[in-house]
Amino acid sequence: MDNRLRELRAANGWSQAHLADLVDVSRQTVNALEKGRYDPSLPLAFRLARIFSTTIEDLFVPSHEDLGITADETSVH
Amino acid sequence: MDQTERGTTRRTEAEPAWSAGDRQRRNAYFKEFIPAILAYAVILVLVLVLVDQESSWAWLWWQLPILPMVGVGVAFYRFLRQADEYIRTVQFQTMAVGFAAGIFASLVFGFLGIAGITTRATGWVVFGVAVAAWMVSLGWVGRR
Numbered sequence: 001m002d003n004r005l006r007e008l009r010a011a012n013g014w015s016q017a018h019l020a021d022l023v024d025v026s027r028q029t030v031n032a033l034e035k036g037r038y039d040p041s042l043p044l045a046f047r048l049a050r051i052f053s054t055t056i057e058d059l060f061v062p063s064h065e066d067l068g069i070t071a072d073e074t075s076v077h
Numbered sequence: 078m079d080q081t082e083r084g085t086t087r088r089t090e091a092e093p094a095w096s097a098g099d100r101q102r103r104n105a106y107f108k109e110f111i112p113a114i115l116a117y118a119v120i121l122v123l124v125l126v127l128v129d130q131e132s133s134w135a136w137l138w139w140q141l142p143i144l145p146m147v148g149v150g151v152a153f154y155r156f157l158r159q160a161d162e163y164i165r166t167v168q169f170q171t172m173a174v175g176f177a178a179g180i181f182a183s184l185v186f187g188f189l190g191i192a193g194i195t196t197r198a199t200g201w202v203v204f205g206v207a208v209a210a211w212m213v214s215l216g217w218v219g220r221r
Contacts, residue, residue, distance in 0.1 A: 015092050015093060016092060016096075017092070017094075017099070020099070021096045021098050024098060024161070025098075025162075025163065026098065026099050026160070027095060027096045028099075028164065028219075029161050029162075029163035032163050038163050038166070040162070044161075
């Protein structure tokens with residue numbers, strides 16, 4: 001799942017370590033989230049959205065696969 | 078963070094490797110882990126030096142190093158309890174790799190035993206394989 005974490009963090013001038021402390025996770029976790037290697041739990045996603053004063057939908061962008069949309073359905077749309 | 082040619086990231090001077098929370102959790106872990114592992118090392122050396130291997134009680138003395146390892150286990154358990162969801166997931170996944178490697182190694186030694194090939198070090202080899210697989214997979218995840 002793609003996300004805007006890096007973009008919003010940079011816009012705020014925060015380091016990964018600072019963001020990690022704000023949402024009470026490790027810096028390694030923020031790094032994994034930004035690289036899209038890890039999708040957060042709902043509580044963590046809500047915490048991140050709150051920190052950036054936005055919504056989960058604005059922060060995280062699901063792929064077609066995440067939404068369960070097949071290649072055939074994609075071509076129809 | 079900079080993007081490298083391979084798409085991986087590297088930290089810049091301005092990007093600290095540890096957050097304040099990371100340091101707090103790491104220090105809490107080391108505060109319990111280091112005394113326990115030092116106690117293990119001391120007891121191991123004492124048992125190696127002092128215990129008469131021919132004694133009928135040698136088996137009991139050789140269980141003593143296990144006691145401080147309980148402390149190591151407790152320290153790691155508390156580390157996992159304090160860790161966030163990603164760190165916990167990574168730890169469980171890599172421990173599963175270690176467990177699978179240990180099971181595989183014990184199976185190999187089991188069949189070697191059936192074939193009449195036995196060794197006194199079987200337990201240590203299985204332990205070593207499991208821990209090595211755990212650590213290697215942990216290192217691999219950490220480098221991604």
